[in-house]
Amino acid sequence: MDIVAIITAAATVAGVGLFVGIFLGVAGKALAVETNETEEKIRACLPSNNCGGCGFASCDAYAKELAAGNAPVNACVVGGAPVSRELAELLGTEVGESVRLVAHLKCSGDCAAAPKKAEYTGVKDCRLAMFSPSKNGKGCIFGCMGFGSCAEVCPQNAITVVNGIAHIDRELCVGCGACARMCPNSLIEVVEYDAFTVVDCSSPDKLKTVRESCSAGCIGCGVCAKLCPEKAITMEKNLPVIDRSLCSGCGACWGKCPTKAIKRFGAKAVS
Amino acid sequence: MKTVLLVLFSTILVNNVVLSRFLGLCPFLGVSKQIKTAGGMGLAVIFVITVSSALSSAIYHLLLVPFDLTYLSTLVFILIIAALVQFIEIFLKKFSKGLYKALGVFLPLITTNCAVLGVALTNVQNGLNVWMSTLTGFGTALGFAFAIVIMASIRESLDLSKVPKAFRGMPITLLTAGLMAMAFFGFSGINIG
Numbered sequence: 001m002d003i004v005a006i007i008t009a010a011a012t013v014a015g016v017g018l019f020v021g022i023f024l025g026v027a028g029k030a031l032a033v034e035t036n037e038t039e040e041k042i043r044a045c046l047p048s049n050n051c052g053g054c055g056f057a058s059c060d061a062y063a064k065e066l067a068a069g070n071a072p073v074n075a076c077v078v079g080g081a082p083v084s085r086e087l088a089e090l091l092g093t094e095v096g097e098s099v100r101l102v103a104h105l106k107c108s109g110d111c112a113a114a115p116k117k118a119e120y121t122g123v124k125d126c127r128l129a130m131f132s133p134s135k136n137g138k139g140c141i142f143g144c145m146g147f148g149s150c151a152e153v154c155p156q157n158a159i160t161v162v163n164g165i166a167h168i169d170r171e172l173c174v175g176c177g178a179c180a181r182m183c184p185n186s187l188i189e190v191v192e193y194d195a196f197t198v199v200d201c202s203s204p205d206k207l208k209t210v211r212e213s214c215s216a217g218c219i220g221c222g223v224c225a226k227l228c229p230e231k232a233i234t235m236e237k238n239l240p241v242i243d244r245s246l247c248s249g250c251g252a253c254w255g256k257c258p259t260k261a262i263k264r265f266g267a268k269a270v271s
Numbered sequence: 272m273k274t275v276l277l278v279l280f281s282t283i284l285v286n287n288v289v290l291s292r293f294l295g296l297c298p299f300l301g302v303s304k305q306i307k308t309a310g311g312m313g314l315a316v317i318f319v320i321t322v323s324s325a326l327s328s329a330i331y332h333l334l335l336v337p338f339d340l341t342y343l344s345t346l347v348f349i350l351i352i353a354a355l356v357q358f359i360e361i362f363l364k365k366f367s368k369g370l371y372k373a374l375g376v377f378l379p380l381i382t383t384n385c386a387v388l389g390v391a392l393t394n395v396q397n398g399l400n401v402w403m404s405t406l407t408g409f410g411t412a413l414g415f416a417f418a419i420v421i422m423a424s425i426r427e428s429l430d431l432s433k434v435p436k437a438f439r440g441m442p443i444t445l446l447t448a449g450l451m452a453m454a455f456f457g458f459s460g461i462n463i464g
Contacts, residue, residue, distance in 0.1 A: 008338060008340065009340060009343055012334065012335075012338070012340055012343060012347070013343060013346055013347065013350070016330070016334075016347050016350050016351070017350055020350055020351065020353075020354040023354065023358070024354055024357050024358060024361075027358050027361050027362075028361055031361050031362060031364075031365040031366075032365070033364050033365050033368075123431065123432070123433065124433070125431065128431070
């Protein structure tokens, strides 16, 4: 047994290792990044959906702003009340009001109400279908194309395509707004879970033009606006715009709408 | 100049480390979902492989050969490579948090990436001096970056296509890699004097 060889080998490897270790130690100190311990604790409370519903780019961004004191504790829609409470405890602040939000699709033109006038043979993606002049072949180019791009981004799997248009499950939805940001036709709005009235149409066309394409669309007659006792509805671009702070849910508009385009939130669509 | 071009041509195209020698497949398949991340990964690999080839070759010729310790090559090379990657991690964490987050776990995985050690060892095997080792390492890494960016471009396009359900995800990626390897096989017949 050649002791010298063993010692040389061991010494060489140890020497290289030592040099490497010292180099890394120095580099580690010189290029150290400060991590905020509070920020790490906050981040651990968040659900990691990275949906952007809180208004910040990601859960990491929200944690950073919270740690800096620039964000409300109740902004996380996915985590809801339990997460708000945890965060409030961690930061030593009050919880504040949190309103439950859900997404709503402003279109009820499904296969029965808005039959196809043309056949679309392109890639079945809502964003790509926007390049086609007649979108997905329905008469109305402003409506839901039903290819499910919104369903793909929903972190809660709350959206399914039923009868050719997207259907958002009100109970599963947490109101993060990912679908609203995705929809190329801007058909999805995020409203309060307890909202009384919604408009299931986004077509700026009126009367005959709408009727030719869809039996459930808003024809822009304005009866709802005229009838509203709280004066909560104004007509803009042949569509009713509801001021939810004024709407009392009396239902006057629901009854009088000739196409049932304005309806009670949570009611099933009538074609 | 001619040698430089020759070495680069052969390491990037003829003997592409990923597509012809099948080294470094883990980051190739793992970090090629987006062109931006793939580009970042490619740059990190270029840095690691070039510097580690240079350092490994230097230590081989200055330390291991004079003391007849060439049997320690693998051990010593791995120490150097691991240290380099750690250093890059520290560096990126400080200067490019976005890239650091995007590369995630794949950055330390470059350490165990057989491409890095493979290049260092083949340089020694082929008896190259420090300059040639560095050049070969640089060319190899450029080949890796080239392959991973092409793969990312194809994968980004695949994302928008209608892939049969059974093939979605890894299966179609592996098939694509295989087709790319076959395409690069066309370079293998090129023999420059």
